[in-house]
Amino acid sequence: MNYMTLKEASAKWGITPRMINYYCARERIPGAIKIAAVWVIPKDAEKPIDRRVKKRGDGSDTDCNM
Template structure:
């Protein structure tokens, strides 16, 4: 499986490195692993829904 670093993932998803780190620590990215203190995200991983936006809140409530 191919992996990306937090920086590569943040550029791909257009969010901050800190936000990607939060997603990883909260187990919101399936397949993300921490090796030698560095998070690695699978290249085929989907961006988690951001519940802080109106669109994200609507999607979050639909799945519940």
């Protein structure tokens, strides 16, 4: 299987290597393995979905009813 580094995946997916490292550590990228201190990712792996909540700015995303 062919692998790519965090830097290569960063260029391919348009996100930072740190975010890819986070995905690897949380097992969000199937087939990613850590060799010594370096994560390697299968070249055919797809970018994980970003689960972070985006704020709309209109206050509708808060839980507080004031």
